[in-house]
Amino acid sequence: MAQTLDIQVIEQLRDVPDLTPVTREYYEDWNIRVFNREQFACKNYLSPNRRDFYKILFITKGIGIFTVGANTYYIEEPTILFIHPNEIISWKNLSDHSGGYYCLFKKRYIEQFPSLKSIIERYPLFNNAAKSVVRLDKDTTQVIDELFAKMHQEAINGGDYYEDSLQAYIQLIVVETMKAANFPKPDAINEEMRHIYHFFQLLEEEAANINYSQPLRIKTVKEFASELAVHPNHLNALLKKYTGQNVSTHIRSRILDESKTLLVQTDWSLQEIGFAIGFADQPNFSQFFKKNTGVTPNEFRKEYKIKS
Structure with missing residues (x-):
């Protein structure tokens, strides 16, 4: 069953279905x-x-x-x-x-x-x-x-x-x-991969800190590029080269994963969840969610409760 969090803190992302080529384990009950x-x-x-x-x-x-x-x-x-x-x-x-x-x-x-x-x-x-x-x-x-x-x-x-x-x-x-106990020294990492790593590190830090009193701080290509001190076009080109997807797709997928986590692990309203992940109102969040999953946030939450 979804958990009630009196303190608005997000639990560890767990078993949320994969929507992108990056690896995330599917939702299954296994140890x-x-x-x-x-x-x-x-x-x-x-x-x-x-x-x-x-x-x-x-x-x-x-x-x-x-x-x-x-x-x-x-x-x-x-x-x-x-x-x-x-x-x-x-x-x-x-x-x-x-x-x-x-x-x-x-x-x-x-x-x-x-x-x-x-x-x-x-x-x-x-x-x-x-x-x-x-x-x-x-x-x-x-x-x-x-x-x-x-x-x-x-x-x-x-x-x-x-x-x-x-x-x-x-x-x-x-x-x-x-x-x-033979620990090899790491090989030199190129500058392009360093930018890739820092992008995902920043994206994870932003997603990890989401809660209702502290909504998503940055969520656009321009904002991420500014934080990383690179040009947006260059950041997009690097992500496309190494992952096959642009910056916006990764941001959208990460926000979607976090919204699923909030739906199944909290009893927050759709308005609260939408606000936490950066939407000004609930209808826009619901539209975003259905467009990317094929179901409404309420349908997703109900389906999870049935499976639980």
Whole structure:
């Protein structure tokens, strides 16, 4: 059910459907997932939003460029990456073959297992972007590959206690990675990618601070370009080049995601939600929402409550 927030503060964006090529997980009720990269390869993607899940990406085959925050890494040998929910990340695939696994698990999943939470907090893998990428030697790669294979099979088999088993495997993977502790230095990031990163960082900061008493502060291409000290046309060209979409599309998609979050996680009126995300009146907000989703805000909210 939607939650009532007495203090007008927005919760973490959670499970809102993806409307753009940038990656956001679909709305589903899950705690942990494990994927084989040979079956579900990592395609090019950009994830500029807050997420409600952690990710471990284990690469045994394939070549790509991984960016976390302002750090870029060229990946061409066995590597494991630990991605915190708050990090802005991107992956550019440079090869046709992939090997390894990746695992996604929710924040609420961690809270269920104190020992897992302790491990994650104790070691820097998820909490220090400079130590989130680890190059692996042959022996460590084999050990982690075997752990992931068992983890993947456990997830497929399911059962009453499979989530308990999976969290134990995550702990073992973290410990084995710390034994390797080979943290490569990031490669130099070009100026264009730096602008891209700063745009999404600013967009996320603006969206994260939205509430009824503090509505969206900036929401146009010109305003974002001014904050970033670049020309609007140049910013548009960079976003189009690297993401296939212009600045306005990214802003609109982010505002839409936040409005969905407000609809399902608060009991605010449509007038309050519209005002918070930058609309002067409720009819304009409703028109914007229906144009981009095909349903009215009230219909979206009711559908969510039915599913809940």
